[in-house]
Amino acid sequence: MNTNNYIMKYHSSDFKEMLTEVLNDTYWYENLGQFGTYYFWVKNSKEYKAIFANTLDEFNKKIYETISTFLFNREIKKTFRKRGKE
Secondary structure (H helix, E strand, C coil), rough: HHHHHHHHHHHCHHHHHHHHHHHHEEEEEECEEEECCCHHHHHHCCCCCEEECCCCCHHHHHHHHHHHHHHHHHHHHHHHHHHHHC
């Protein structure tokens, strides 16, 4: 990924806003020894699962990927709704 795409993707206001929401919903589950969030599962349980990871780096990678996918899918749905109204 080149620098411009990285900046556009990970520094967009939508991405930052969702990242803040996800991190506010993130917990350390002592009994599992894992970081976890149900944020995306609550948003859409048919398409997303809870996210768990043993390390913070692994967890961050998973949430960054999931946020990107979530925002991409949301934009696709918006586009199809707009096309249906035209």
